[in-house]
Amino acid sequence: MNAPMPLVKKLRVATTSLAGCFGCHMSLLDIDERILKLLDLVEFDRSPLTDIKHCGPCDLGFIEGGLCNAENVHVLREFRTHCKIIVAVGACAINGGLPAQRNHLDLRDILEEVYQTEHLLGRAGIPNDPELPLPLNKVHPIHEVVKVDYFLPGCPPSADAIWKLLTDLLAGRTPSLGHGLLHYD
Amino acid sequence: MSLTFQLDGEDIAFTPGQSIMQAARAAGVYIPHLCWHPDFPAHGSCKLCTVKVNGRFGSSCTMEAQAGMNVENRTAELDDKRRTMLQMFFVEGNHFCPSCEKSGNCALQATAYELKMMSPHFDMFYPDRPVDASHPDVLLDFNRCIMCSLCVTASREVDGKNVFAMGGRGILGRRIHINSESGRLADTDFALTDRAASICPVGVILPKRRGFDVPIGKRTYDKSPISEQVKEKAP
């Protein structure tokens, strides 16, 4: 039996996926049984894991995905406002990733191609419901819009890499990923 | 007695005419680099091999080793500058590793791992660069070009073909020119067996129909960091 944990306030953590595929969140779940240990140390605020809709004051914010529309920008700003530390998790948050592959195309051409050509969505018209967030001209990584404190590359970063970063942060160490944990693919 | 200089406090032997890089390589000491290749004359463009020689900055691939010189290599200051230059490469091109066949075998990526580059840091340029799929056996994806000119040199010096030349100016203009009026690789005498076809340190010149044939975990730089591999290759 380990010595009892000293009674410290749990770190409050929020997570979100912007223009991403939730793959980074899946990888977080891949830490397997270590998640129990994690829950001893942290509690989750806004996150797909809790279904809390808005972020309260947090110690740590994990952002998966880049910025491809107005809503992404709102959410990112909410995180930056409420989280002491922001971590960009995964390729899309860090350099735009797969969604940014559209960046060499003009958004107008994309919308026309998708919504106004016969072989795709035909003459459905470009959706203009105010409920829908508008897409940005280009996809941006999150560090272009808010200050980001740490970066965790990978597509997705492995569970071990996520665990290493988390435990480093919780222990008050500057996160450091060695060979095999730091990868961009 | 053999000639030596100091590299991060270690004695490195050299023969007259050798560059700092060549001497270090022979001794199994890694100096980060991208455009330098042991088989070819130094190009000196990537500047990743910048070292401090007796307190002054210089490119180790172009500076001749001199007896008694004091060379700093893997200092925090120099690695910091190198990291910034790697970030410059990552923002000026389109380097999306997850969708690149070269991932795991890419010198740019491996060097960025070695220097613990965690993000591109700067705002991305997202340039619009062409892909040339015209050749039956080889794909050219200029999104990943780092302007090292190794393909230019290999095609000229080894293949005797001059399929490539570096042209244009500055961030917007500088690019590889293909030796045909159409600008297409298919309209040159380029062949998969050319030395230039296998020289690219990044994922620009790729053989077709061979993508991802080495599984993750077994690729060149999955096994060990690029710096270790220089040590292993030393005589």
Next chain:
Amino acid sequence: MSETDLIDAVLDRHRRDGTRLMQILRETQEQLGWLSPATMTHIAAAIGWPRAMVSGTASFYSFFHTRPRGRYCVLWSDNITDRMLGNADLMDAMCKKLWLEPGRVSEDGLVSVNTTSCTGMCDQGPAVLVNYRAIPQMTQSRLGEMVGLIRSETPVSEWPAEWFAVEDNIRRRDILLAHDLGPGQALSAALQRGPEKTLGEIKEAGLRGRGGAGFSTGLKWEACRNAPGTGGNPAHYVVCNADEGEPGTFKDRVLLTSYADLVFEGMSIAGLVVGAKKGLLYLRGEYRYLLEPLESALAVRRQANLLGKNILGSDVEFDIEIHLGAGAYICGEESALIESLEGKPGRPRIRPPFPVTRGYLDQPTTVNNVETLAASCLIATYGGAWYAEHGTEKSTGTKLLSVSGDCERPGIYEYPFGITVRQVLDDCGATDSQAVQISGPSGICVAAEEFNRRIAFEDIPTAGAFMIFDETRDMFEVARNFAHFFAHESCGFCTPCRVGTTLVQNIMDKIAKNHGSPYDIDELFKLHRLMQGASHCGLGNSACNPMFDTLNKFRPAYERRLKSLDYEPACDLDAALSQARQMTGRDDAAAHLHNEEKT
């Protein structure tokens, strides 16, 4: 004559020699308007070069067009001095009158309007190049007339001759500009004395390079003279660097306009000393209009037996060729200039070896500034000791300053070295000056409290530019103009300069749009530290100087533009929704992003 015949005539005139590619491309383009893919294929075959190398060279230089250009190509000189004289409004007005966007060729292929780096008319701006012919002193009324002439497709050769008049504006003469040497006088003195003793005089004179770096001319000539030629055709070469590209500099233009004999004679003296039979004058493309007068001056000198074989009855042989550049600042760097002379992109070479041992065609070559060569005539005539009496101990002789900006009498001022900045300001009628940019963007920005400093290699070295800014000027905008200049002129060879100059430009634009924060200022300093140490040549090493100097001396000019003390994005997020708004027709609150928003 068919296009092919025209190209062949050009090729034949240049003996189908690939090292003359720059001249082949320029003359072909002067005939055909642009360099089409077929044209480049034809030229490549004729000179026996890989086609990719021909297109590689053509695409390097701003003045070569590998896409069709307008029949009238108007380029506005965009130095800060042109800005201060209102070039932006004039160019804007021109574009409106012609229904054009800058940089685009009109639909009918008639005209394009764009900017270009400083054309060396800073004392008589705003200046333009029309089909690469220089026109200074643009005004609104001249603009209106010009648009009319373009619309009526009047050939540029038939435009009013007075538009093309370029003034010398010499305001102060000293030993060089007031010289009384006749053609051949200095050369015959040198011939009489012989190469060794002439070299001795140059060394005794303490002559240093006038291009700004101040290397000893005597040592350079000596090193070149002592270096053996290589290969089957060993030779030595003299190159006159007339690629006067540093924004704010125009003294070489004046020397080549009114003192060409002195320059050519200096080249001949250099040839005698280093043992060269051939000299090459590399003239910047912006000074294309000087080519014919210079060729005529050479012809006169050949007639007078000052060039050619058995010069002045001796057994000495020397002749001079003129090469034109094509809009690339980097070619002012001597090894890049040599690359360009050989028909290649102007990329600075790896040094060593230096040009004095391995230069043009791999042969020992001395590359000297126009003014240095002109000054050598005084030394050859009057001796090194006489010359060394002028100026200061470490900076002998005189220096031509190209004075422009906020003053009553811009133009050329010749002073003995050691003159104070303040004296120059007094002489040219500058009042309320807050700063002087000396030696161009790569030089130093001198603030008012430093006006007692001296123009000399031991204090403020200079290639000659002296741009004055009075108290009404915004020093941030001065630096931003220079940041754009370097980003445009970086050759792109090395990583820190290729990417760094653009990053710096982008940061300066971000601050200009009031999106900056102290973070961005830190980034500028960081890029300065990197580029200064790691760049391949002087361009990258000095590209951040304007930011570094103005941040240290005029920091409030930056700070008043900063948006917050926090981090701010560079991209305009609301503008980033523009295309989607347009396509969906939405304009509701959710269809906008406010850049200030804090949730």
